[in-house]
Each structure stands twice: as C-alpha cells, then as structure tokens.
Amino acid sequence: MMAKRKMSLNELSEKVGLTLSNLSILKTGKAKAIRFSTLEAICKTLDCQPGDILEYKTS
C-alpha cells in the first residue's frame, strides 16, 4: 500500500504521528495489538481500508 501511494516509512510516520520504531514493529508483524485510532490514522493517510493493510495468517 505504501508503494502504491509512493510513501516512505519516514513520511508515513510523520503524517500518522507514530515513531519509526513503532511503525517498523507494525510493518514487520511484531505488534501484539493496534489501537483503532492508530488504524484509522494509517487508513486515512494511505487512503485505504483496514482490510488492505491487515491480513489473517494461521500460526
């Protein structure tokens, strides 16, 4: 999605208001949970739906 919007991690972190480390945790799938407010901010910035950036995988 970031590639589609031609947005770097730095740019996204600035627009969403998250630190680079938190965004990195999210991107690498190490996050345990995400707040709705954060998800909303990311979706708003990337102009997408939660389903576009979240995927379910069996562990």
Added chain:
Amino acid sequence: MLKERRLFCFLYAEAIVLLKEQFLLNVDIFLPIFVLSNHIFMKTNTRLILKVLYIVSWVIFVGLCVEAGGYLVNAFFAMANPGIVDRLWKDADLSDLFRFDNGHFCVMNLAIFVVSGMKAWLFYLIIKNLHGRKLDIAQPFRKEVRRFITWMSLLALLIGLFSFWGATYAEWLAGQGVKMPDEQHLRLSGADVWLFMSVILFVIAQLFKRGIEIQTENELTI
C-alpha cells in the same frame, strides 16, 4: 505522604522531649533542624528514599560482613588456641559448648556463619540493584527486577530455614546440659519472620511476572 509526615513529626517531638527530660539537654537549637527536616520531608521523593536506602544498605552490609567474618575467625582462633574461647564474642559465649564438644562447636559456628553470610549476600544484592539506578521507577516491570525479587525471596527462605535449624540445634544442645546463649545473641532469631518475608517476596515476584507480561503487551500495542 501526609500520614508519614505526621508520624515523622510525632517521633521527632517525642525524641526532643526524651532528650530534654532524660539527658537535660537544651534542645531548642533543634527547632530549626525540625523546620528544615519538615521542609525536606515535603520534597522527599522516591529517588531520595532510594539513595538513603542505598546508604543504609551499605552500612548494614558492612556490619553483616564483619559479623560473619568475626564468627568464622573466632571459630578458627578457638580451635587453634582453646584458652581464649572465654574472651571471644562477649554476647555469644560458646565456651561451654567448646568444652562440651569441638564438633558441635564447629557446627554451631558454621550455622551462625551461614546465616550471617546469607544476610550479607541479601544486602549485597540490594546494593547491586540500587547502585547505578538499576531500579528504574519509570519502568519497574523488568525481568532484572523480577529476578532480583525472586533471589531475595529464595535467600529469605534459606535464612529462615537455617535460622530455624540453628535455633532448634541450640535448643537441643541446651537440653544436653550445655550453657548456651539465647537465639538473639546467636543471630538465629526471627526464623518465622524471614519465612514470612520469603512468602511475601515470592508473591510480589509473581505479580511482577504478570506486570511484565502486561507491560510488554502494552509496549507492543501501536
């Protein structure tokens, strides 16, 4: 905080009255000290308390090391020169035990040394963790802190068990007709208190374990 201040003021006042009546000292000069200490108390924060605890821990640690070493050295001296047994360690007079049996004397000294040594080790752990601000109040739920509390719990348990065994052993020796000093002088009293402290610390360690899990989850919540 208010409760602690009131208690402090009460104790200070009692100390002043005692000094004045018992020792006939002119303690009015302590009034500015009282005012200043009250002001300091208002500004007392956790860091200051930890600093004070650090200094107190050092003092106790040195005292316990001297005590443990003293008993060990005394035992060696007693074996090397039996004539001086009566003059070793005024309160914990084991001269009668020495005359009764050397083996029992060594075991008794070993028990006292082990208990004192473990108490010194406990305070060493406290000093190690208080030094360099390893106890971070901003983030208390860390594996190192939990490990520290678990170790303290284990040491308290061992101190309690050894104290109980030592006290029972001393009681048995007294039953054999040996004139033994009381538990207090042998530094083997309060086994039940140490065991109680061990249980409390264990519970706190478990709470910290859960706290670490919650904190980790919170940290990984974006």
